[in-house]
Amino acid sequence: MSKLHLLDLEPELDYILICLHTALEDYRLAYFINKKLNLSLKRRDSDLDFKENGASYALYEYCDKAFFLTYNLIANKYLGVKYTTSKKNALFYNTLLGETKVSYLINDKKKVDYFLKISGDVSLHKTNCIIEKLNTIPQIVTCYTTAPKNIKQNAHLIF
Secondary structure (H helix, E strand, O other): OOOOOOOOOOOOOOEEEEEEEEOOOHHHHHHHHHHHHOOOOEEOOOOEEEOOOOEEEOEEEEEEOOOOEEEEEEEOEEEEEEEEEOOOOOOOOOOEEEEEEEEEOOHHHOOOOEEEEEEOOOOHHHHHHHHHHHHOOOOEEEEEEEOHHHOOOHHHHOO
16 A cells, blocks of 8 residues: 655745845945945846736845855835826826835835845854944944744745
């Protein structure tokens, strides 16, 4: 008699996730992070696109080959504008109307503006040093780590 064995495979979350709260644009934040952490974050040719909601999130990347680490700066918020024309009975007939639509990469963390994902083997000491340096950037209100396993949409962070 044969037995059926099922394996429950969950993706291994071998990265740390730092939440950043700031009003900076993505390119300015990448500049300040590069300067403070001595990195070279560059915008990828393709953003993180989701077809189901039409959202596209800015994505910056840097590979540290000396320490086998990959840094990704990911925007959590997408502001899209949906254009429609006004109806026949409207006061301004046939006018182009724009409606702003806000989408979040991680719905659990709507107050977070950006995520800094560091993939690889990062020690707790190095993580704390990174957070201390990021907190010295005046435009960053606060930053902290969060456990990736506690995020419901952690599949959005696997790319």
